Structure formats: structure tokens, C-alpha cells
Amino acid sequence: MTAIPQDAALVRITDLHKGYGAHIKVLRGLNIEMKPGERVVVIGPSGGGKSTLLRVVMGLEEIQQGSVTFAGKPYISAEGSKTRIDTEQRKKIGMVFQHYTLFPHLTVLQNLTLAPRKVHGVSRSAAEDRGRAILARFGLDAKADAYPSQLSGGQKQRVAIARALMLDPQLMLFDEVTSALDPELVAEVEAVILQLASQGMPMMMVTHDMWFARNVASRVIFCAGGVVVEDGPPEQVLGNPKEERTREFIDRVFHIKG
Amino acid sequence: MELDFSILLKFADALALGLWTTLKLTVLCVAMGTALGFLIGLARASENALIRIPASAFVEFFRGTPVLIQLFWIFFCLPLVLGVELSNLASATIALTLYMGAITSETFRASLRAVGREQMDACVALGLPRSVQILHVILPQAVLRAVPTLLSNCISLFKESALVSAVGMADLMFVGQNISNNTARPIEVLTAVACIYFIIAFPLTRLVTRIEGRMLRKLAA
Numbered sequence: 001m002t003a004i005p006q007d008a009a010l011v012r013i014t015d016l017h018k019g020y021g022a023h024i025k026v027l028r029g030l031n032i033e034m035k036p037g038e039r040v041v042v043i044g045p046s047g048g049g050k051s052t053l054l055r056v057v058m059g060l061e062e063i064q065q066g067s068v069t070f071a072g073k074p075y076i077s078a079e080g081s082k083t084r085i086d087t088e089q090r091k092k093i094g095m096v097f098q099h100y101t102l103f104p105h106l107t108v109l110q111n112l113t114l115a116p117r118k119v120h121g122v123s124r125s126a127a128e129d130r131g132r133a134i135l136a137r138f139g140l141d142a143k144a145d146a147y148p149s150q151l152s153g154g155q156k157q158r159v160a161i162a163r164a165l166m167l168d169p170q171l172m173l174f175d176e177v178t179s180a181l182d183p184e185l186v187a188e189v190e191a192v193i194l195q196l197a198s199q200g201m202p203m204m205m206v207t208h209d210m211w212f213a214r215n216v217a218s219r220v221i222f223c224a225g226g227v228v229v230e231d232g233p234p235e236q237v238l239g240n241p242k243e244e245r246t247r248e249f250i251d252r253v254f255h256i257k258g
Numbered sequence: 259m260e261l262d263f264s265i266l267l268k269f270a271d272a273l274a275l276g277l278w279t280t281l282k283l284t285v286l287c288v289a290m291g292t293a294l295g296f297l298i299g300l301a302r303a304s305e306n307a308l309i310r311i312p313a314s315a316f317v318e319f320f321r322g323t324p325v326l327i328q329l330f331w332i333f334f335c336l337p338l339v340l341g342v343e344l345s346n347l348a349s350a351t352i353a354l355t356l357y358m359g360a361i362t363s364e365t366f367r368a369s370l371r372a373v374g375r376e377q378m379d380a381c382v383a384l385g386l387p388r389s390v391q392i393l394h395v396i397l398p399q400a401v402l403r404a405v406p407t408l409l410s411n412c413i414s415l416f417k418e419s420a421l422v423s424a425v426g427m428a429d430l431m432f433v434g435q436n437i438s439n440n441t442a443r444p445i446e447v448l449t450a451v452a453c454i455y456f457i458i459a460f461p462l463t464r465l466v467t468r469i470e471g472r473m474l475r476k477l478a479a
Contacts, residue, residue: 118386
């Protein structure tokens with residue numbers, strides 16, 4: 001693992017533009033600098049580009065303009081109509097999605113070991129040992145040989161997190177990972193993420209759960225209309241926002257929550 | 259006229275022989291046709307138009323014309339084109355294999371498409387190279403999804419194979435027609451033949467329903 005200089009950004013997003021077709025602009029010149037060890041929670045109204053931002057950072061989307069660097073090196077850039085993505089850099093980032101996206105034809109353990117074995121050439125037994133250890137940490141040891149269809153939503157999402165961790169990511173992306181869960185299953189997934197946070201895992205996440213955002217974030221970014229509207233510590237952005245648009249959004253969210 | 263099913267007992271051996279021919283032909287054409295359909299299904303999903311368009315043309319032709327005419331065409335025209343005589347078993351096998359290939363290619367294509375965009379996202383996020391995505395994630399799911407429909411395709415082929423009697427193959431249908439002509443007992447004989455087809459097809463259709471339920475539950479994750 002290459003050492004990251006203390007002053008360098010882990011992720012630097014510069015003037016990011018992303019749209020679909022000619023008329024739909026999702027991101028309109030977005031700038032974010034994420035330092036090593038930060039836990040960034042992105043909040044904002046739907047359609048504001050939060051999930052798109054995470055998908056871009058994962059290297060899942062084409063961009064029209066701008067660039068992303070990772071650990072001080074070029075990662076994604078728009079060159080003319082093409083998007084250049086350094087796939088070696090991409091391997092250092094892990095992502096968990098709203099709808100689990102486990103491989104339904106593979107057991108839990110096979111889900112975990114597929115990428116280490118096929119991408120990194122780890123032996124089957126070493127990958128399985130590692131997989132079982134991570135599952136045990138997440139309280140899923142009994143589910144190693146189960147198929148995803150036999151798991152609850154909360155278990156599936158914990159498996160998805162375990163699967164991403166198998167590759168030792170230097171950054172984890174969580175895209176509304178509790179939004180599809182029944183309310184009583186949210187806590188078990190959030191507990192796993194908090195566990196990772198306490199171990200210093202850098203993460204960037206989109207969530208609608210403001211309580212969780214406050215607990216996990218070291219920094220909160222309010223995104224609306226495809227740009228960063230406000231960026232600061234959680235106490236500021238969630239508690240006492242400086243920007244009028246952030247304040248309106250926070251008031252509305254907490255009003256709905258009662 | 260009174261119905262007399264007892265005459266069938268005299269022809270039990272002939273019917274059994276016909277059934278054996280039908281089963282052999284079905285199994286042969288299912289095996290080869292499904293393999294062909296798998297390849298054509300992949301070809302139709304190809305991004306290369308030179309591969310995709312001929313494959314699509316093949317499928318549309320065989321899906322859009324009556325099997326009986328395909329059978330006649332291969333039986334009568336293929337020897338003219340190739341300059342070799344084909345046995346009626348060979349031409350029936352070719353015709354039904356091509357037909358089965360066209361039908362199952364649609365099954366495979368639909369199941370390939372059913373493997374969602376999100377699965378691809380997960381593959382990219384895990385850094386899986388294209389070859390691993392295809393071999394370990396997409397194809398296994400597509401094949402599992404295809405199983406119930408493929409079994410339905412097999413049952414259809416089993417019944418449609420009765421058409422080969424029209425080119426003189428001594429299958430179950432052909433034997434039945436012969437007996438019915440010779441005995442002037444079409445109702446008894448054809449009813450019995452229909453029952454034989456049904457006795458074989460019915461458990462298979464029940465099996466399809468059960469497997470379908472299991473597959474859907476498994477792949478719903």
C-alpha cells in the first residue's frame with residue numbers, strides 16, 4: 001500500500017459535470033476535497049446528484065467535464081467525449097448499493113471470495129479463511145453457506161459490506177444502504193458501518209437518515225442542483241446551517257421526522 | 259358405431275416402437291438445438307452487428323414460418339442444394355434442431371437481459387474483469403433463469419415432433435396414423451396416441467411449474 005502524504009487529499013473532485021443526454025444535467029461543476037480518514041456524508045434533496053456523485057467516484061459513470069484524483073494520482077478525467085478511468089485506482093475503492101446486488105446464484109462465502117480469487121489470485125482456502133473471519137466479525141458466521149435469497153435485507157446488506165471489505169479498499173462508498181430495509185433492520189447495518197468508522201475507514205455515503213449522518217460523519221456536504229451548497233462539520237450543516245437552502249432542507253427533513 | 263379400444267392391444271409393440279423413435283428424435287434435437295440456441299442467443303446479444311444481424315435473421319425466419327414447411331423444405335430442398343440424399347431421420351433431425359435453436363435462443367436472450375444492470379455495477383465495483391463477469395456472474399444466472407422456459411421448449415418440441423410423420427418418419431404419430439388407416443378406427447387409435455403424448459408431457463409440465471417457483475425464489479435476491 002502506498003503511503004498517502006498527510007496533506008494530500010484522498011479524493012479530489014474538480015469541476016465535475018455529469019448529465020444524461022443533452023438536457024438533463026445532474027452535476028454542474030461540483031468540487032469536493034476529501035482528506036484521508038474523513039467520513040463524508042452527502043445529504044440533499046432527491047435529484048440533487050448525491051447518488052450520481054458516488055457512482056462517478058466508483059467509476060461507474062461517464063462524465064462530461066472535470067476530473068477526480070485518488071490518493072494524489074489521476075483517477076477519472078473527461079477527455080473530449082471520452083471518460084478515462086484508471087481501473088487500477090478503481091480497485092482501491094469499494095461500494096455498497098441500496099439494493100444489495102449480491103450474486104444470487106452464489107453462496108454468501110462465494111460472494112465474498114469471487115473477487116479476491118479471480119482478480120487478486122488469492123487461493124481458495126486463504127480467501128475462505130478471510131471471508132469467514134469477516135463474516136464472524138459481522139455476526140454472520142452461520143450464514144456462510146446460505147444463498148442470498150435465504151437472508152433478511154439487513155443480513156444481505158452486511159454481506160454486501162463484507163464482500164467489499166474483502167478487497168481491502170482504501171475508501172468505502174455507501175449509497176443509501178439502509179433505504180430499502182425494513183425499519184427494524186436498519187440498526188444492524190448502521191452498527192456495522194459505525195464499527196468500520198471507529199476503525200478509521202475513510203468513507204463517503206449518501207443517506208436520508210439524519211440521526212445516522214450525525215453519528216457517523218466527520219463532515220457533511222449538502223448537495224443540491226448538482227453543486228455543493230454547504231460543506232462543514234456535522235454540528236454546523238445539520239445543526240446550524242449557514243446557507244439558507246441547507247436550513248430549509250434540514251427544517252423540512254426534521255419536520256417530516258416529527 | 260361402437261368404440262372398441264381393445265384393438266389397440268394388438269398394436270402395442272408398434273406404438274412402443276413409434277414412441278421410442280419420437281423420444282430419440284426429441285432428445286437428440288433438444289440437446290443439439292439447445293446448444294445451438296445458446297450460441298445464437300449470445301450472438302444476438304453481441305455488440306458486433308456482423309454477428310448479431312445474421313443471428314437475428316435466422317431466428318426470425320424460423321420463428322416466423324410453419325415448422326411443417328421448414329421440415330418439407332429441408333427434406334426436399336436440402337438434397338437438391340447439397341447434392342446428397344438425406345435419410346428422413348437426418349432431415350427431420352436437422353429441421354427440428356434448427357427450429358429448437360431459434361426458439362431456445364430467444365429464451366437465452368431474454369434470460370441474459372433479465373440479469374440486471376445492478377449486477378454489472380456490482381461487478382465493476384468489485385473490479386471483476388469482463389471475462390469473470392461473463393463466466394461467473396452473468397452466464398450462470400442467465401442459464402438458471404432459462405431452465406424453466408427451456409423445459410417448456412422441450413415439451414413443445416416433443417409434441418411438435420409429431421410433424422415428422424409428414425415426411426415419412428415412423429414416429430409415434432406416424433404409427434398411429436397407419437394403424438388408424440388400416441383398422442378404420444381413428445377415434446380409438448388417435449385418442450390412445452394423444453394419451454401417450456399426454457402421459458409423458460404432463461409430469462414434465464408439472465415439473466416446470468415447480469422448478470420455476472424455486473428458481474424465481476432463489477434469483478429474487
